[in-house]
Amino acid sequence: MNKLVLIDGNSIAYRAFFALPLLNNEKGVYTNAVYGFTMMLLKVIEEEQPTHMLVAFDAGKTTFRHKTFKEYKGTRQKTPPELSEQLPFIHEVVDLLGIPRYEKELYEADDLIGTLSKRAAKEGWSVKIFSGDKDLLQLVDDNITVSLTRKGITEVDEYTPEKVRERYEIDPIKVIDLKGFMGDNSDNIPGVPGVGEKTAIKLLKQFGSLEAVFDHLDEVSGKKLKEKLTEFEQQAYMSKELATIFTEAPVDAALSELTFNQHYSEDLIALFKELEFNTLLERIGFEEVKDQAAEEVDVSFETLKEVKPQDLPKEASLIVELNEENYHFTSINGFALYSEDGGVFIPKEVAFQSDAFKVWLSNPEFKKIVFDQKAAAVALHWHGIELKGVTFDVSLAAYLIDPSESAVDVAGLAKRHHIHVAFSDEAVYGKGAKRSIPADDVLGDHLARKAMALEKLVPILKEALEDNQQQSLYYELEMPLSQVLEEMEETGIAVSKEALDEMGKEFSASLDRLEKEIHQLAGVEFNINSPKQLGEILFEKLNLPAAKKTKTGYSTSADVLEKLAGQHEIIDKILEYRQLGKLSSTYIDGLLKVIHPKTGKIHTRYNQALTQTGRLSSTDPNLQNIPIRMEEGRRIRHAFIPAHEGWTILSADYSQIELRVLAHIAEDANLIEAFQEERDIHTKTAMDVFGVKEDEVTDLMRRHAKAVNFGIVYGISDFGLSQSLRITRKEAGAFIEKYLESYPGVKAYMTDVVQKAKRDGYVTTLLHRRRYLPDITSRQFNRRSFAERTAMNTPIQGSAADIIKMAMVNMSHRLKAEGLKSKMLLQVHDELIFEVPEEELELMKTLVPNVMEEAIELKVPLKADVSFGPTWYDAK
Incomplete structure (x- = not known):
């Protein structure tokens, strides 16, 4: 049997936009409406398995109904631009899913749906309509079912003729009579003022139709109601006409043209990638296949059993192969050098025992090309080895040339620039975060190819930097900054484990207290962290107004609870309980886990080649994201302290930069x-x-x-x-x-x-x-x-990002030039944090803002505010 699914495109798009928070991908493109709409489409396809399908959209603001009533839909607000921007993406998703899409000038999507649904029903097809618009209930019959979205997007209420009669106590076709009496604010259909749904249903049950009511006005009970009906009779007839879906619209598409064959094209996968719909990619069963078709190139290399000074060139590309991403904790798998004389592979055991190699690494006279100077230098630092003499950082150069391509590795860069030195991390190590190190011959070939690719990339990237007039930005800012960040990361910031433990106990005690208070207000003990149990307490036991319900129960998301704030004392308690729980798990337990065993400090990683604006970000942990809007969040900064007794934390923050x-x-x-x-x-x-x-x-x-x-x-x-x-x-x-x-x-x-x-x-x-x-x-x-x-x-x-980076480089130079013990510890947005000995405090209170304010000359003065105290909390 043929099954036709019809989607009210505009209605579902609006529902998706307002049901989900404003989401955007890495490039900042808004995606919440596209995501919600696509979720709905995939769910419908999976559950309904339609043989035929169509998504109908409104063609424009003017319809044939405006001839009847100029103010039709006149009260609707202009579509938010954040939604308008997403409609072409929604159209693209529909097209790439192979679903026919249709719109017609002067007609609404409802009319197109009404016309096609009646045609299909006449042919004996099963028809399902998905919308958020109750007007479509008038189409329901034995062959046509309407599913209306709830406040969310993927959950629907399905209406058969019986369900309509159960809900409204009238036949589906009488929905137009209902609208004739009560009107519709969303469409600016006036109806009869003062007549609501309850009164309208009562009239229709008594008389059968709108026309019959006016034919028997004398029999209507209630003087005021009778007067209203008499006064607004023509308006009621007009309202019914406006609410009536036109089922004879000139839809050119034949039913046979609406055939739907489910498939997921490469273009759809590319769009999902662009929009960063990773969950949806998994849902459609996509697994990325790595391109390993690069041309094979022979790379000659020698595996060294011991390192002699003559084995080490004056200038070479250097690979320091890390086993894991977090270079503060990782082991090193091996090393490779490549120069015009060929490649050298140095197994890690040989490298760590070789004084000659350590001298080569730490001697600035030996020039090195690397992929990521900071990662290599910090990883070596934890092994007691210095890295000096880096003259070119390939990852930083590539990032400046095109920041939208920042998330790359050596293989990705080589491929992009048509350098055919075939190698693949996955082919050598397999899948997974932790790597299984292969035999020396396999690893040596792999690392030598990487080093060769670095060598070939340098002239290409140098030319691009010159073409972009970015040599100064690269050599005078980003390269020196990489070394400044390296020093900051290696220094780390001291934390008081005792303070974190104490806060953890306090938060735990507060959570216990809140749990008891919530149970007391609920009148029963339950699992507050269970959405299902919480929903039953709030919306069934306490009878609070429910926003939306899923298959597993009522939604108790943050936005739902925030809208209920003030309606019951329990809501504020639950919100506080959740906030404290997140602080405890993410920022108390989380920080305790990343204290380095060698130093007792926290060593974050600054991402220098990630954001498209040039701003720094930090990970493991993200110290730029400690919540400070609530006092409990701000208190976490109490745990960040100077590394030496008697020292002070000093903070300097750009004002309105x-x-x-x-x-x-x-x-x-x-x-x-x-x-x-x-x-x-x-x-x-x-x-x-x-x-x-x-x-x-x-x-x-x-x-x-x-x-x-x-x-x-x-x-x-x-x-x-x-x-x-x-x-x-x-x-x-x-x-x-x-x-x-x-x-x-x-x-x-x-x-x-x-x-x-x-x-x-x-x-x-x-x-x-x-x-x-x-x-x-x-x-x-x-x-x-x-x-x-x-x-x-x-x-x-x-x-603004460039300016604070310049201030960091200049500040590092000044600290060294003046022989100061003070250390720069953190950069958080527009703020720099230092630890300062008592004897340098007065100098630093002047020096730091001066350096920051002189980082660059503008037509307006830069201003930096300084504060200080025994902890980071006190320095704000």
């Missing part, structure tokens, strides 16, 4: 004046936007101004600002418009930088860091829109 960079780049006179006069920029913006004097600026005005200041240059939309400030989109739009009037230089910058990006294909920071924007001229609105936002924010965010 991105806004200062914006003032410089945009050359906006008002912004420049405000910073030069050291005025509070958020107060100044509030004065301009709200048209008030300084003493009339309220805290709320300043908060709104701050949100606009930090959001506007990142292309924040009226929708995004309204969500952030919890105001209407109209108010948010007015804020943005007024801001751009007040700062015309910023407005001009936003226009000019996009035009420049369209001309060049990329944008740059003040120090010539590039970010390529291939989608800046895309025909697809969402791709182009994201690229335009990126064009606006990258020069600002990237220049």
Whole structure:
């Protein structure tokens, strides 16, 4: 039997967008609506196994219904740009899944669905419709079932004729009569004022139809109701007409053209990869096949049983092969060198016992080319060996040339630049995080090929750096910074295990107390960490309003609970319980696990070649992400202490660096004046936007101004600002418009930088860091829109990143030049953290901000604020 599934595309897309939080991929493209929509499609395909399928979309805002009522759907808000950007992706997913897609000018998706469903039902087909729109219930009959999405996206309520009658006490076709009386706010169908669902159903049960009600008005009970019906009779008829789905729309597609054959094309897999839908890739059974078709090249190499000075060239590419990613804890599998004389493989046992090799590694006169200087140097440091004389870091060069390709290895770079030196980590080590080391001949060949590839990459990358005018950025900033970060990582930061243990006990005690209070409020003991049990307590025992329910029970996600805050004392307790639980497991237990056994300190890893803006990030642990919004989170910084008794933690933080960079780049006179006069920029913006004097600026005005200041240059939309400030989109739009009037230089910058990006294909920071924007001229609105936002924010965010990096390099030089004992420990966003001996504190309180403020000369002054104390917590 033929089975036709019809999807209301616009309805499902809206549901997906608002059901899921704003998600985006690494490039910043919004993906939540695409993800939710695709989840729904795959679920429908898996569960329904349709023989035929179609997704219908609205063709435009104007339909034939507007001839009847100009204000039809007139109250609907403009589609958020964050959703508009995703619609072409949704269309692409539908097409790549092989599902027919249809739209028709002047007709709504409902009409297309109604027409096709009735055609199919007439042929005896089974029809299933998926939508979030209750209007479609009018189509339900013995052959047609309508599944309506709940508040979520993949869970649905299925309506057969019996289910409609059970829910509304009327036949499905009478849904149009129901809408005629009660109207529909979402479509701006007026109905009869004062007549709600309960009254409308009562009338229809008594009289049978809308027409029959008006034929028997004298029999309607209730004077006021009768008056309303009399007054709004024509409006009721019109409302019924507007709510009636047209089932004779001119749909060109024949039923036979809607055949669906499930398949997952390479293009679909590529799109899922681009959108970073890893879970969906697994769901469709995709397993990536590594390309090992590179041309085989013979690489001559010698395996050394001992290392003699004559075996070591003056200049060579060097491979330090690490066994695991975290180089603070990893072992080293072996070494390889490659020069014009050929390759040398040095097994680890030979290397660690060779004084000649250790001297070669640590002697800066011997020039080395490496893939990742910092990783190699730190790994060797833990083995008591120094690495000096690195003249070229291939990974850093590749990152600067194109940061969008940062997540690569030697093999990936070689392949990209058409260097045919075939080698594969997986082929040598197999799959898995921990590597099984092969025999010396296999490992030696593998590492020699890697070293040869490095050698061949250098001239290609050097030429690209020169073409991009990035030699200064590379040799004067990123390469020196790599060594600064190496020293910071090797130094680490001391933590008080006792303080962490004590906080852990306190958090545990607080969790026990909260658990008892929650059980007392619930009137029964249950597992608070079980969503199923918690849902039953909240929504069945305590009768709180349920948002959505899944197959396993009610949703108790954070967004659901936050909306219930204030409705019952138990909600705030549960939210606090969860926050404390996360702090305890992630940041107390988590930090205790990464204390290095050799030093008793925490040694993070800074990712220097990862983000497209140039900002640093950190991992294992991520010290840039310790939560500080709640006091318990801030308290975790109490555990970070100086390594020496009597020393002090000193913190220096750039003040509003991105806004200062914006003032410089945009050359906006008002912004420049405000910073030069050291005025509070958020107060100044509030004065301009709200048209008030300084003493009339309220805290709320300043908060709104701050949100606009930090959001506007990142292309924040009226929708995004309204969500952030919890105001209407109209108010948010007015804020943005007024801001751009007040700062015309910023407005001009936003226009000019996009035009420049369209001309060049990329944008740059003040120090010539590039970010390529291939989608800046895309025909697809969402791709182009994201690229335009990126064009606006990258020069600002990237220049701010360059500035603090320059400050770090300069600060490292000053500490050494002046023979200071103080050490730079951490970089967190716009903040640098030091440990300082008592006798250097007064000097450092002046030196650090001076160096930071002199990192680069702008049209406005840079400002760094200093604080200090016995712990990191006290230094804020």
